Amino acid sequence: MMPLDLYLGFVAATLLLCIMPGPVVTYLVATGIRQGARDALIGLAGSTSALCIHMALVVAGLAPLLAALGPWAEALKLIGAVYLVWLGISAWRAPVEPDEAVLASSPRVSPSVLYRRGLVISVTNPKTLAFYAAFFPQFISPVHPAMPQLVLLAVSFVLIGALSDGTYAVAAGRLAPYLKSRRARTIRNKIMGAVLMGAGLGLALARR
Numbered sequence: 001m002m003p004l005d006l007y008l009g010f011v012a013a014t015l016l017l018c019i020m021p022g023p024v025v026t027y028l029v030a031t032g033i034r035q036g037a038r039d040a041l042i043g044l045a046g047s048t049s050a051l052c053i054h055m056a057l058v059v060a061g062l063a064p065l066l067a068a069l070g071p072w073a074e075a076l077k078l079i080g081a082v083y084l085v086w087l088g089i090s091a092w093r094a095p096v097e098p099d100e101a102v103l104a105s106s107p108r109v110s111p112s113v114l115y116r117r118g119l120v121i122s123v124t125n126p127k128t129l130a131f132y133a134a135f136f137p138q139f140i141s142p143v144h145p146a147m148p149q150l151v152l153l154a155v156s157f158v159l160i161g162a163l164s165d166g167t168y169a170v171a172a173g174r175l176a177p178y179l180k181s182r183r184a185r186t187i188r189n190k191i192m193g194a195v196l197m198g199a200g201l202g203l204a205l206a207r208r
Helices: 004-019 023-035 037-093 109-121 130-141 144-171 171-179 182-206
Strands: none
Touching: 004 130, 004 144, 023 037, 023 109, 023 144, 023 171, 037 109, 037 144, 037 182, 130 144, 144 171, 171 182
16 A cells, blocks of 8 residues: 555654644643643543544545646655644744643533533644645655655545544643743754754755
């Protein structure tokens, strides 16, 4: 279906991206602290539902695009690599906002509200679809049909993301002190920025 080295590279890159805390993880940790792991996992169900929607849109949109571009698909991949570098620079320079408002105690909320909040936080991220559109083509082999590869990558991304975020949700009480401080958030931004810039530069140079 696709070369093993490409797939393993995708899995490794996805793991690095998923373990970096973002808005969804912050929400899940806050929920875990306030209401316990069970309710945090309900929020995870909402964010994972949104991720499935994103993956369906990515597969439906990228498969025909890559097939139509043919030999020009490499140009699209190079543009995607440049976009990853830009995202990395943005993450590196991102200001660190305090988490107190997010992690502050609040009244207990119902499972339906927890699910809906997880869904909305994930689905309304303005950079998500653009990021996926730049990220996924980097791991598509031009000698194999794009659709089966995209489906495999999308399913793998959902599973890895759910496992990573679920780990944060269950271990929220222990992980929270490391996620709340400004220093931890600054380090997170720098690591995320370095990972994205390194991935983009590496993928761009590999195509020369």
